Amino acid sequence: MAELEALFDKKCTCTMCEHSFTTKKIRSRFVKLLHTDTDLCPTYSPPENNPVYYHILVCPACGYSFSDDFSPYFPPGTKEVIQEKVCSNWTPHSFSNKRTIEDVIQTYKLTVYCATLKKEKHVVKAGMYMRLGWLYRSLGNSEQEQRFMKLAIHEYGETYSTQDYQGTQVSEVRILYLLGELSRRTGDIKEAGKSFSRVIEQQSRTTEKNIVEMAKERWREIRESRGS
Template identity: 50%
Template sequence: MENQEKLFDRSVVCTICSQNHTTKKVRYRYIRALRSDSDFCSYYEDEENSPLLYYVSVCPNCGYAASDEFSTYFPPNSKVAIEHAFSSGWKNKDYGKKRSVKEAIEAYKLAIYCATLKKEKHIVLAGLYMRLVWILRKESMTDQEVRFMKLAVSEYVQSYSNEDYESTDMSQVKLLYLIGDLYRRLNDEKQAILYLSRVIQHREETLEKRMIELAREAWKEIRESQKLNLKSS
Protein backbone atom coordinates (compact mmCIF):
# COMPACT_ATOMS: atom_id res chain seq x y z
CA MET A 1 0.00 0.00 0.00
CA GLU A 2 1.43 3.35 -1.01
CA ASN A 3 1.93 5.90 1.77
CA GLN A 4 -0.05 8.54 -0.07
CA GLU A 5 -3.11 6.28 0.03
CA LYS A 6 -2.85 5.93 3.80
CA LEU A 7 -2.46 9.67 4.38
CA PHE A 8 -4.79 12.48 3.39
CA ASP A 9 -4.63 16.27 3.50
CA ARG A 10 -6.73 18.09 6.05
CA SER A 11 -7.28 21.81 5.60
CA VAL A 12 -6.52 24.02 8.60
CA VAL A 13 -7.00 27.76 9.19
CA CYS A 14 -4.33 29.12 11.52
CA THR A 15 -5.88 30.88 14.52
CA ILE A 16 -2.89 33.20 14.77
CA CYS A 17 -2.26 34.44 11.22
CA SER A 18 -5.56 33.27 9.61
CA GLN A 19 -3.67 31.62 6.73
CA ASN A 20 -4.88 28.33 5.25
CA HIS A 21 -2.56 25.34 5.24
CA THR A 22 -2.81 21.55 5.04
CA THR A 23 -1.69 18.90 7.49
CA LYS A 24 -1.49 15.14 6.96
CA LYS A 25 -3.72 12.69 8.79
CA VAL A 26 -3.84 8.89 8.65
CA ARG A 27 -6.98 7.35 7.17
CA TYR A 28 -8.84 5.63 9.98
CA ARG A 29 -9.19 2.31 8.16
CA TYR A 30 -5.40 1.93 8.04
CA ILE A 31 -4.86 2.44 11.78
CA ARG A 32 -4.26 -1.02 13.25
CA ALA A 33 -2.97 -1.23 16.82
CA LEU A 34 -1.22 -4.47 17.75
CA ARG A 35 -0.81 -3.92 21.50
CA SER A 36 -0.52 -1.19 24.09
CA ASP A 37 1.47 -0.41 27.23
CA SER A 38 -0.06 0.19 30.64
CA ASP A 39 -0.09 3.97 29.98
CA PHE A 40 -2.04 3.43 26.72
CA CYS A 41 0.90 3.80 24.34
CA SER A 42 -0.28 1.95 21.22
CA TYR A 43 2.02 0.02 18.89
CA TYR A 44 0.79 0.04 15.33
CA GLU A 45 1.14 -2.43 12.50
CA ASP A 46 2.53 0.41 10.38
CA GLU A 47 4.61 2.64 12.66
CA GLU A 48 5.87 4.60 9.65
CA ASN A 49 2.35 5.96 9.29
CA SER A 50 1.45 6.14 12.97
CA PRO A 51 -1.32 8.64 13.78
CA LEU A 52 0.93 9.86 16.61
CA LEU A 53 3.20 11.49 14.04
CA TYR A 54 0.37 13.72 12.79
CA TYR A 55 -1.42 14.67 16.01
CA VAL A 56 -0.06 18.23 15.78
CA SER A 57 -0.54 20.67 12.90
CA VAL A 58 2.02 23.42 12.26
CA CYS A 59 1.32 26.60 10.31
CA PRO A 60 4.13 27.02 7.73
CA ASN A 61 3.46 30.76 7.56
CA CYS A 62 3.86 31.77 11.22
CA GLY A 63 4.95 28.62 13.09
CA TYR A 64 1.91 28.27 15.36
CA ALA A 65 1.46 24.61 16.28
CA ALA A 66 -1.66 23.08 17.82
CA SER A 67 -3.75 19.95 18.22
CA ASP A 68 -7.51 19.56 17.91
CA GLU A 69 -7.70 19.80 21.71
CA PHE A 70 -6.55 23.43 21.75
CA SER A 71 -9.37 25.82 22.59
CA THR A 72 -10.32 28.67 20.29
CA TYR A 73 -10.07 31.09 23.21
CA PHE A 74 -6.88 33.11 23.65
CA PRO A 75 -6.26 34.74 27.04
CA PRO A 76 -5.34 38.44 26.96
CA ASN A 77 -1.92 39.10 25.40
CA SER A 78 -1.32 35.43 24.55
CA LYS A 79 -1.65 35.96 20.79
CA VAL A 80 0.84 38.81 20.97
CA ALA A 81 3.22 36.60 22.96
CA ILE A 82 3.02 33.84 20.34
CA GLU A 83 3.45 36.25 17.44
CA HIS A 84 6.45 37.84 19.14
CA ALA A 85 8.01 34.45 19.92
CA PHE A 86 8.02 33.44 16.24
CA SER A 87 8.43 36.86 14.60
CA SER A 88 12.20 36.70 14.06
CA GLY A 89 13.15 33.03 14.22
CA TRP A 90 10.52 31.21 12.15
CA LYS A 91 11.87 29.89 8.84
CA ASN A 92 8.64 28.87 7.12
CA LYS A 93 9.26 25.13 7.49
CA ASP A 94 6.48 22.98 6.05
CA TYR A 95 5.32 20.15 8.33
CA GLY A 96 2.32 19.44 6.09
CA LYS A 97 3.94 16.57 4.20
CA LYS A 98 4.78 13.02 5.23
CA ARG A 99 6.71 13.34 8.50
CA SER A 100 9.77 11.64 9.83
CA VAL A 101 9.95 10.85 13.54
CA LYS A 102 12.39 13.74 13.94
CA GLU A 103 9.90 16.16 12.36
CA ALA A 104 7.08 14.81 14.52
CA ILE A 105 9.15 15.42 17.66
CA GLU A 106 9.86 18.96 16.47
CA ALA A 107 6.13 19.51 15.86
CA TYR A 108 5.25 18.36 19.39
CA LYS A 109 7.86 20.65 20.94
CA LEU A 110 6.47 23.57 18.92
CA ALA A 111 2.94 22.75 20.09
CA ILE A 112 4.09 22.50 23.72
CA TYR A 113 5.76 25.90 23.39
CA CYS A 114 2.61 27.41 21.86
CA ALA A 115 0.33 25.78 24.46
CA THR A 116 2.50 27.20 27.24
CA LEU A 117 2.42 30.72 25.77
CA LYS A 118 -1.33 30.38 25.17
CA LYS A 119 -1.91 29.18 28.73
CA GLU A 120 -3.79 26.13 27.53
CA LYS A 121 -5.45 23.78 30.01
CA HIS A 122 -3.18 21.45 31.93
CA ILE A 123 -4.97 18.45 30.41
CA VAL A 124 -4.07 19.67 26.90
CA LEU A 125 -0.40 20.15 27.76
CA ALA A 126 -0.34 16.78 29.49
CA GLY A 127 -1.70 15.12 26.35
CA LEU A 128 1.06 16.66 24.24
CA TYR A 129 3.76 15.56 26.69
CA MET A 130 2.28 12.06 26.91
CA ARG A 131 2.18 11.47 23.16
CA LEU A 132 5.72 12.78 22.84
CA VAL A 133 6.72 10.30 25.57
CA TRP A 134 5.27 7.46 23.50
CA ILE A 135 7.23 8.48 20.40
CA LEU A 136 10.46 8.80 22.40
CA ARG A 137 9.87 5.37 23.97
CA LYS A 138 9.54 3.74 20.57
CA GLU A 139 12.78 5.40 19.53
CA SER A 140 14.52 4.14 22.71
CA MET A 141 15.35 7.73 23.71
CA THR A 142 15.08 6.83 27.39
CA ASP A 143 16.51 9.97 28.98
CA GLN A 144 14.19 12.19 26.95
CA GLU A 145 11.27 9.87 27.63
CA VAL A 146 11.79 10.18 31.39
CA ARG A 147 12.21 13.95 31.14
CA PHE A 148 8.90 14.44 29.35
CA MET A 149 7.14 11.81 31.45
CA LYS A 150 7.88 13.93 34.53
CA LEU A 151 6.40 16.95 32.79
CA ALA A 152 3.35 14.91 31.72
CA VAL A 153 2.55 13.64 35.20
CA SER A 154 3.00 17.14 36.64
CA GLU A 155 0.44 18.52 34.18
CA TYR A 156 -1.96 15.62 34.83
CA VAL A 157 -1.75 16.24 38.59
CA GLN A 158 -2.50 19.94 38.08
CA SER A 159 -5.37 19.03 35.78
CA TYR A 160 -6.79 16.76 38.48
CA SER A 161 -6.39 19.45 41.15
CA ASN A 162 -7.95 22.16 38.99
CA GLU A 163 -10.53 19.82 37.43
CA ASP A 164 -9.81 21.25 33.99
CA TYR A 165 -10.19 17.76 32.47
CA GLU A 166 -13.96 18.04 32.89
CA SER A 167 -15.89 18.33 29.62
CA THR A 168 -13.07 16.47 27.84
CA ASP A 169 -12.72 12.80 26.89
CA MET A 170 -10.64 12.21 30.03
CA SER A 171 -12.61 10.81 32.97
CA GLN A 172 -11.57 11.22 36.58
CA VAL A 173 -10.97 7.49 37.02
CA LYS A 174 -8.79 7.25 33.92
CA LEU A 175 -6.87 10.38 34.94
CA LEU A 176 -6.17 9.01 38.42
CA TYR A 177 -5.03 5.70 36.95
CA LEU A 178 -2.75 7.39 34.43
CA ILE A 179 -1.13 9.54 37.14
CA GLY A 180 -0.56 6.45 39.27
CA ASP A 181 0.91 4.48 36.38
CA LEU A 182 3.26 7.30 35.38
CA TYR A 183 4.51 7.64 38.96
CA ARG A 184 5.08 3.87 38.97
CA ARG A 185 7.13 4.15 35.77
CA LEU A 186 9.12 6.95 37.40
CA ASN A 187 9.79 4.70 40.43
CA ASP A 188 7.89 6.98 42.81
CA GLU A 189 6.05 4.15 44.54
CA LYS A 190 4.56 6.30 47.30
CA GLN A 191 2.76 8.60 44.86
CA ALA A 192 1.86 5.68 42.59
CA ILE A 193 0.11 3.84 45.42
CA LEU A 194 -1.67 7.03 46.50
CA TYR A 195 -3.29 7.59 43.09
CA LEU A 196 -3.87 3.92 42.23
CA SER A 197 -5.64 3.49 45.58
CA ARG A 198 -7.96 6.36 44.66
CA VAL A 199 -8.89 4.50 41.49
CA ILE A 200 -9.62 1.29 43.38
CA GLN A 201 -11.87 3.22 45.79
CA HIS A 202 -14.17 4.00 42.83
CA ARG A 203 -14.88 0.30 42.18
CA GLU A 204 -18.53 0.47 43.26
CA GLU A 205 -19.41 3.70 41.46
CA THR A 206 -17.90 3.55 37.99
CA LEU A 207 -18.56 1.78 34.72
CA GLU A 208 -14.84 1.88 33.93
CA LYS A 209 -14.13 -1.58 35.29
CA ARG A 210 -11.04 -1.95 33.11
CA MET A 211 -9.41 1.03 34.83
CA ILE A 212 -10.10 -0.58 38.21
CA GLU A 213 -8.53 -3.85 37.06
CA LEU A 214 -5.45 -2.09 35.69
CA ALA A 215 -5.04 -0.07 38.89
CA ARG A 216 -5.39 -3.17 41.05
CA GLU A 217 -2.80 -5.03 38.96
CA ALA A 218 -0.33 -2.13 39.14
CA TRP A 219 -0.90 -1.69 42.89
CA LYS A 220 -0.28 -5.42 43.42
CA GLU A 221 2.96 -5.32 41.41
CA ILE A 222 4.27 -2.42 43.50
CA ARG A 223 3.42 -4.17 46.78
CA GLU A 224 5.08 -7.40 45.65
CA SER A 225 8.17 -5.48 44.57
CA GLN A 226 8.34 -3.74 47.95
CA LYS A 227 8.12 -7.10 49.77
CA LEU A 228 10.95 -8.52 47.66
CA ASN A 229 13.08 -5.48 48.39
CA LEU A 230 12.49 -5.85 52.13
CA LYS A 231 13.50 -9.52 52.02
CA SER A 232 16.69 -8.80 50.10
CA SER A 233 17.74 -5.87 52.33
Protein backbone atom coordinates (compact mmCIF):
# COMPACT_ATOMS: atom_id res chain seq x y z
CA MET A 1 0.00 0.00 0.00
CA ALA A 2 1.33 3.44 -0.94
CA GLU A 3 2.28 5.69 1.94
CA LEU A 4 -0.19 8.52 2.52
CA GLU A 5 1.24 11.90 1.54
CA ALA A 6 0.69 15.18 3.33
CA LEU A 7 -0.60 16.92 0.20
CA PHE A 8 -3.74 16.02 -1.69
CA ASP A 9 -5.56 17.47 -4.70
CA LYS A 10 -8.72 19.48 -4.13
CA LYS A 11 -11.00 20.29 -7.06
CA CYS A 12 -11.83 23.96 -7.54
CA THR A 13 -13.76 26.17 -9.94
CA CYS A 14 -12.54 29.64 -10.81
CA THR A 15 -15.21 32.18 -9.87
CA MET A 16 -13.87 34.49 -12.56
CA CYS A 17 -13.78 32.27 -15.68
CA GLU A 18 -15.43 29.07 -14.35
CA HIS A 19 -12.41 26.95 -15.34
CA SER A 20 -12.09 23.74 -13.27
CA PHE A 21 -8.68 22.97 -11.78
CA THR A 22 -7.04 21.30 -8.79
CA THR A 23 -5.00 22.82 -6.00
CA LYS A 24 -2.96 21.24 -3.22
CA LYS A 25 -4.13 21.13 0.38
CA ILE A 26 -2.50 19.59 3.46
CA ARG A 27 -4.19 16.70 5.26
CA SER A 28 -5.03 17.77 8.80
CA ARG A 29 -3.23 14.78 10.33
CA PHE A 30 0.05 16.16 8.96
CA VAL A 31 -0.45 19.62 10.45
CA LYS A 32 1.67 19.91 13.63
CA LEU A 33 1.61 23.32 15.30
CA LEU A 34 4.80 24.02 17.28
CA HIS A 35 3.98 27.49 18.60
CA THR A 36 2.21 30.74 17.78
CA ASP A 37 3.84 34.18 17.82
CA THR A 38 2.24 37.12 19.62
CA ASP A 39 0.72 38.30 16.31
CA LEU A 40 -0.88 34.86 15.87
CA CYS A 41 1.73 33.72 13.31
CA PRO A 42 1.83 29.91 13.47
CA THR A 43 4.99 27.80 13.19
CA TYR A 44 4.59 24.22 11.96
CA SER A 45 6.78 21.13 11.87
CA PRO A 46 8.04 20.45 9.31
CA PRO A 47 7.85 24.03 7.94
CA GLU A 48 6.61 22.91 4.50
CA ASN A 49 3.46 21.42 6.09
CA ASN A 50 2.15 24.92 6.66
CA PRO A 51 -1.51 25.35 5.65
CA VAL A 52 -0.78 29.04 4.96
CA TYR A 53 1.22 27.87 1.92
CA TYR A 54 -1.93 26.46 0.29
CA HIS A 55 -4.51 29.02 1.41
CA ILE A 56 -4.52 30.70 -2.01
CA LEU A 57 -6.21 29.38 -5.16
CA VAL A 58 -4.72 30.48 -8.48
CA CYS A 59 -6.62 29.72 -11.67
CA PRO A 60 -4.04 28.37 -14.16
CA ALA A 61 -6.24 29.42 -17.10
CA CYS A 62 -6.91 33.11 -16.36
CA GLY A 63 -4.66 34.00 -13.43
CA TYR A 64 -7.44 35.11 -11.10
CA SER A 65 -6.23 34.46 -7.56
CA PHE A 66 -8.51 34.15 -4.57
CA SER A 67 -9.20 32.28 -1.33
CA ASP A 68 -12.17 30.80 0.47
CA ASP A 69 -12.41 34.13 2.32
CA PHE A 70 -13.42 35.92 -0.89
CA SER A 71 -17.06 36.73 -1.54
CA PRO A 72 -18.46 35.01 -4.66
CA TYR A 73 -20.04 38.38 -5.55
CA PHE A 74 -18.27 40.64 -8.05
CA PRO A 75 -19.32 44.30 -7.78
CA PRO A 76 -20.42 45.81 -11.12
CA GLY A 77 -17.51 46.44 -13.46
CA THR A 78 -14.91 44.56 -11.44
CA LYS A 79 -14.85 41.47 -13.67
CA GLU A 80 -14.06 43.68 -16.63
CA VAL A 81 -11.22 45.36 -14.72
CA ILE A 82 -9.78 42.00 -13.62
CA GLN A 83 -10.03 40.73 -17.19
CA GLU A 84 -8.09 43.75 -18.43
CA LYS A 85 -5.47 43.98 -15.66
CA VAL A 86 -4.92 40.29 -14.85
CA CYS A 87 -6.38 37.81 -17.30
CA SER A 88 -5.31 39.53 -20.54
CA ASN A 89 -1.72 39.66 -19.27
CA TRP A 90 -1.65 36.12 -17.86
CA THR A 91 0.66 33.45 -19.25
CA PRO A 92 -0.95 30.09 -18.36
CA HIS A 93 0.90 28.89 -15.29
CA SER A 94 0.02 26.47 -12.52
CA PHE A 95 0.52 26.77 -8.77
CA SER A 96 -1.28 23.45 -8.31
CA ASN A 97 1.79 21.48 -7.26
CA LYS A 98 3.95 21.57 -4.14
CA ARG A 99 4.88 25.20 -3.47
CA THR A 100 8.16 26.76 -2.47
CA ILE A 101 8.00 29.78 -0.19
CA GLU A 102 8.79 31.94 -3.22
CA ASP A 103 5.74 30.43 -4.96
CA VAL A 104 3.65 31.14 -1.86
CA ILE A 105 4.68 34.80 -1.71
CA GLN A 106 3.84 35.17 -5.38
CA THR A 107 0.36 33.67 -4.87
CA TYR A 108 -0.38 36.06 -2.01
CA LYS A 109 0.76 39.10 -3.98
CA LEU A 110 -1.42 38.02 -6.92
CA THR A 111 -4.36 37.59 -4.57
CA VAL A 112 -3.93 40.98 -2.91
CA TYR A 113 -3.91 42.55 -6.37
CA CYS A 114 -7.07 40.68 -7.39
CA ALA A 115 -8.73 41.52 -4.07
CA THR A 116 -8.01 45.21 -4.63
CA LEU A 117 -9.39 45.17 -8.19
CA LYS A 118 -12.46 43.23 -7.00
CA LYS A 119 -13.05 45.67 -4.12
CA GLU A 120 -12.94 42.80 -1.64
CA LYS A 121 -13.51 43.49 2.06
CA HIS A 122 -10.78 45.24 4.03
CA VAL A 123 -10.71 42.36 6.51
CA VAL A 124 -9.79 39.94 3.71
CA LYS A 125 -6.99 42.15 2.39
CA ALA A 126 -5.69 42.68 5.93
CA GLY A 127 -5.35 38.93 6.41
CA MET A 128 -3.42 38.61 3.13
CA TYR A 129 -1.00 41.39 4.05
CA MET A 130 -0.45 39.94 7.51
CA ARG A 131 0.35 36.50 6.09
CA LEU A 132 2.80 38.10 3.67
CA GLY A 133 4.49 39.67 6.69
CA TRP A 134 4.71 36.23 8.32
CA LEU A 135 6.21 34.70 5.17
CA TYR A 136 8.91 37.35 4.97
CA ARG A 137 9.62 36.86 8.70
CA SER A 138 10.31 33.18 8.02
CA LEU A 139 12.88 34.30 5.42
CA GLY A 140 14.48 36.75 7.85
CA ASN A 141 13.54 39.71 5.63
CA SER A 142 12.56 42.27 8.28
CA GLU A 143 12.24 45.15 5.81
CA GLN A 144 9.51 43.41 3.79
CA GLU A 145 7.95 42.03 6.99
CA GLN A 146 7.56 45.57 8.33
CA ARG A 147 6.23 46.80 5.00
CA PHE A 148 3.42 44.27 4.88
CA MET A 149 2.61 44.64 8.58
CA LYS A 150 2.03 48.36 8.00
CA LEU A 151 -0.25 47.56 5.05
CA ALA A 152 -2.13 45.11 7.28
CA ILE A 153 -2.51 47.80 9.97
CA HIS A 154 -4.09 50.13 7.41
CA GLU A 155 -6.57 47.48 6.27
CA TYR A 156 -7.41 46.36 9.82
CA GLY A 157 -8.03 50.01 10.66
CA GLU A 158 -10.38 50.30 7.68
CA THR A 159 -12.25 47.12 8.56
CA TYR A 160 -12.65 48.31 12.17
CA SER A 161 -14.04 51.70 11.12
CA THR A 162 -16.32 50.32 8.36
CA GLN A 163 -17.21 47.14 10.30
CA ASP A 164 -16.94 45.08 7.11
CA TYR A 165 -15.68 42.19 9.26
CA GLN A 166 -19.25 41.55 10.38
CA GLY A 167 -20.49 38.23 9.05
CA THR A 168 -16.94 36.84 8.85
CA GLN A 169 -15.06 34.60 11.28
CA VAL A 170 -12.90 37.52 12.40
CA SER A 171 -14.20 39.24 15.53
CA GLU A 172 -13.87 42.85 16.64
CA VAL A 173 -11.72 41.78 19.60
CA ARG A 174 -9.31 39.92 17.33
CA ILE A 175 -9.06 42.91 14.97
CA LEU A 176 -8.31 45.25 17.86
CA TYR A 177 -5.69 42.87 19.22
CA LEU A 178 -3.99 42.56 15.83
CA LEU A 179 -4.07 46.34 15.39
CA GLY A 180 -2.33 46.59 18.75
CA GLU A 181 0.27 43.91 18.18
CA LEU A 182 1.13 44.92 14.62
CA SER A 183 1.43 48.54 15.77
CA ARG A 184 3.73 47.41 18.60
CA ARG A 185 5.88 45.42 16.18
CA THR A 186 6.19 48.39 13.83
CA GLY A 187 7.14 50.79 16.62
CA ASP A 188 3.87 52.69 17.10
CA ILE A 189 3.62 52.09 20.85
CA LYS A 190 0.95 54.77 21.43
CA GLU A 191 -1.49 53.13 18.99
CA ALA A 192 -0.61 49.70 20.33
CA GLY A 193 -1.56 50.78 23.85
CA LYS A 194 -4.88 52.23 22.65
CA SER A 195 -5.84 49.03 20.85
CA PHE A 196 -4.84 46.73 23.72
CA SER A 197 -6.87 48.90 26.12
CA ARG A 198 -9.93 48.52 23.87
CA VAL A 199 -9.52 44.74 23.91
CA ILE A 200 -9.26 44.68 27.72
CA GLU A 201 -12.37 46.88 28.01
CA GLN A 202 -14.34 44.13 26.22
CA GLN A 203 -13.22 41.30 28.51
CA SER A 204 -16.66 40.84 30.07
CA ARG A 205 -18.41 40.80 26.68
CA THR A 206 -16.23 38.44 24.64
CA THR A 207 -15.84 34.68 24.58
CA GLU A 208 -12.28 35.02 23.25
CA LYS A 209 -10.67 35.13 26.70
CA ASN A 210 -7.31 34.03 25.29
CA ILE A 211 -7.16 37.17 23.14
CA VAL A 212 -7.91 39.33 26.18
CA GLU A 213 -5.14 37.63 28.16
CA MET A 214 -2.69 38.16 25.31
CA ALA A 215 -3.64 41.85 25.19
CA LYS A 216 -3.02 42.13 28.95
CA GLU A 217 0.41 40.51 28.52
CA ARG A 218 1.36 42.89 25.71
CA TRP A 219 0.09 45.87 27.73
CA ARG A 220 2.22 44.78 30.72
CA GLU A 221 5.26 44.46 28.44
CA ILE A 222 4.70 48.00 27.12
CA ARG A 223 4.40 49.41 30.67
CA GLU A 224 7.53 47.55 31.80
CA SER A 225 9.51 48.77 28.79
CA ARG A 226 8.55 52.32 29.73
CA GLY A 227 9.67 51.72 33.27
CA SER A 228 6.26 52.42 34.76
